[in-house]
Amino acid sequence: MKTEIEKITILPGVNKFGEKEKFKKIEIKKGEIIAIVGSTGAGKSQLLYDIEKLTQGDSKSKRKILVNDKKPDKKIRFDPKKKLIASLSQSMNFLTDISVKDFLSLHLKARGKKFDSKLIKEVIDEANEITGEPILPEMNILNLSGGQSRALMISDVANVSISPVILIDEIENAGINKEKAMQILVEEGKIVLIVTHDPVLAFNTDKRVVIKNGGIIKILKTDLKEKGIGHYFNWIGNYNLEIREKIRNGEKVEKVKLFCEPIK
Amino acid sequence: MKFIIFAGTPGSGKTSVVKHVIDELKDNHKLFYAKFDCLKTEDDKFIAERYKISTVKKLAGELCPDHYTALKIPKIIEENQDKDVVILETAGLCLRCSPYIKEGLGINVLDITSGNPSRYGPILTDADVVAISKGDLISQAEREIFRANVLMVNKKATLVEVNGLTGEGATDIVEAIQSSLEIKTKKLTLKHSMPSALCGYCYGNRIIDEKEEQQRALVGKKLKNLVPGLNCGKCGFKSCNEFIRAVLDGKAKKEQCPFIKNK
Numbered sequence: 001m002k003t004e005i006e007k008i009t010i011l012p013g014v015n016k017f018g019e020k021e022k023f024k025k026i027e028i029k030k031g032e033i034i035a036i037v038g039s040t041g042a043g044k045s046q047l048l049y050d051i052e053k054l055t056q057g058d059s060k061s062k063r064k065i066l067v068n069d070k071k072p073d074k075k076i077r078f079d080p081k082k083k084l085i086a087s088l089s090q091s092m093n094f095l096t097d098i099s100v101k102d103f104l105s106l107h108l109k110a111r112g113k114k115f116d117s118k119l120i121k122e123v124i125d126e127a128n129e130i131t132g133e134p135i136l137p138e139m140n141i142l143n144l145s146g147g148q149s150r151a152l153m154i155s156d157v158a159n160v161s162i163s164p165v166i167l168i169d170e171i172e173n174a175g176i177n178k179e180k181a182m183q184i185l186v187e188e189g190k191i192v193l194i195v196t197h198d199p200v201l202a203f204n205t206d207k208r209v210v211i212k213n214g215g216i217i218k219i220l221k222t223d224l225k226e227k228g229i230g231h232y233f234n235w236i237g238n239y240n241l242e243i244r245e246k247i248r249n250g251e252k253v254e255k256v257k258l259f260c261e262p263i264k
Numbered sequence: 265m266k267f268i269i270f271a272g273t274p275g276s277g278k279t280s281v282v283k284h285v286i287d288e289l290k291d292n293h294k295l296f297y298a299k300f301d302c303l304k305t306e307d308d309k310f311i312a313e314r315y316k317i318s319t320v321k322k323l324a325g326e327l328c329p330d331h332y333t334a335l336k337i338p339k340i341i342e343e344n345q346d347k348d349v350v351i352l353e354t355a356g357l358c359l360r361c362s363p364y365i366k367e368g369l370g371i372n373v374l375d376i377t378s379g380n381p382s383r384y385g386p387i388l389t390d391a392d393v394v395a396i397s398k399g400d401l402i403s404q405a406e407r408e409i410f411r412a413n414v415l416m417v418n419k420k421a422t423l424v425e426v427n428g429l430t431g432e433g434a435t436d437i438v439e440a441i442q443s444s445l446e447i448k449t450k451k452l453t454l455k456h457s458m459p460s461a462l463c464g465y466c467y468g469n470r471i472i473d474e475k476e477e478q479q480r481a482l483v484g485k486k487l488k489n490l491v492p493g494l495n496c497g498k499c500g501f502k503s504c505n506e507f508i509r510a511v512l513d514g515k516a517k518k519e520q521c522p523f524i525k526n527k
Contacts, residue, residue, distance in 0.1 A: 045430070045432075049432060053436075058435065058439075059435060086404060087404060088404055089399070089400055089402070089403060089404050089407070090400065091400055091401050091402060091403065092403045093401060093402050093403060094402065094403060094406055095377055095402055095406060096406065096409075103405070103406075104405075106409050107405045107406075107408060107409055109409075109412070110408045110409045110411070110412035110413075111408065111412075149403065153403050153404060153405060156404075156405050157404060157405075160405070161404070161405075161408070
């Protein structure tokens with residue numbers, strides 16, 4: 001049975017000094033993207049941890065997390081087949097000596113699903129929309145480049161994990177089309193929380209939660225101007241990818257594009 | 265008293281995880297920490313200094329590490345009746361045995377980069393809690409595959425993902441410790457049997473030869489019946505086994521053991 005998550009609610013806890021956080025509650029609805037920002041050691045990962053573990057005042061921060069306005073059942077925290085929350089790790093390394101296709105089918109099995117060649121093709125196709133270097137089903141995952149691995153894992157989280165909530169902790173994002181990646185992630189009406197200071201990702205959100213000394217100090221709404229700046233940086237990133245592909249293919253680059261093209 | 269055994273292969277991140285668990289428990293519990301290793305360790309000193317709790321170090325040396333651990337458990341329990349939680353950490357394992365006891369909580373710290381979990385024996389399959397470490401090194405999908413593989417060999421285990429660097433997951437282990445049962449009985453039982461074979465190589469034979477091995481095992485077993493098994497040290501050796509090896513090697517005379525001499 002698939003559990004629908006319509007909304008996640010963060011109830012205030014305390015900061016590193018034991019002072020109560022100054023907000024009533026933060027509600028995150030289906031389809032929303034939230035950035036978590038703050039300096040190193042401010043407590044960004046703690047917030048992700050609280051949400052991942054659906055803490056009930058039992059973590060360091062003493063925050064409580066509600067799902068659909070209710071206290072969640074504890075069992076869903078552990079079984080990967082029931083897991084409501086998928087987290088995209090910082091690291092995208094692989095260890096198993098296996099083809100992309102077989103790896104995805106193993107992951108399907110781990111998620112308690114049947115082999116589905118159509119879905120596997122879809123995962124690879126969507127990954128190829130994020131990365132410049134095409135991934136083929138027969139490739140060995142150990143031979144994928146950084147960009148290819150990241151693209152594959154993003155598409156995997158979107159299509160195989162099908163958890164309604166996705167947590168992303170400072171994803172390494174070289175070699176991928178970031179806007180496209182986010183688009184694929186939220187397509188299915190997921191809730192996405194991302195720790196990032198990358199302008200493309202941070203401005204591609206609905207809100208930014210600002211953390212200092214272990215506590216949430218404010219919530220910023222991403223405005224239109226910021227979204228524009230985000231698009232501009234994404235354009236630069238994609239232009240960079242384009243040139244990289246040219247260099248990789250042994251081509252000469254004669255002209256430079258100075259102006260941002262409109263978004264398609 | 266709760267008796268908690270942390271077991272795992274060297275380098276799996278046991279000590280790092282144990283440190284975070286001790287840090288969370290130390291303010292509200294009286295703790296004792298015993299570190300079992302094969303040859304060398306300084307972790308007992310380090311933990312005693314940093315967390316101000318009493319600790320002990322036990323080195324198996326010549327003995328099979330799991331045999332040694334089982335031999336020492338009763339005394340550790342007896343001497344620490346005033347403690348709330350006794351943590352025993354052991355690294356000396358051949359994967360054929362496990363040091364877990366039925367009356368306490370067994371926690372296996374399992375390195376996610378260590379390959380397919382089906383390779384492991386009772387150290388994993390008999391654990392009550394499996395703490396998967398180093399998950400941050402690999403992709404989310406492979407982590408999920410690993411978790412599913414662990415559950416295939418140990419369906420009953422509580423799975424926890426831990427990070428020895430940040431301490432993430434330590435609260436889940438603390439929770440498991442707190443909801444585990446107290447030790448009430450004096451009679452303790454191993455969850456899994458030790459290997460039955462005691463061959464000539466156990467008695468220190470180094471020549472790879474069937475006859476040599478059998479001869480050595482035969483004489484070794486005879487000596488084993490003669491020594492008291494008290495590890496009293498009066499012969500000049502740390503343990504009876506070490507003494508037997510020395511006799512077989514011609515480095516000691518069996519009369520050096522006062523019990524054999526007086527027989």
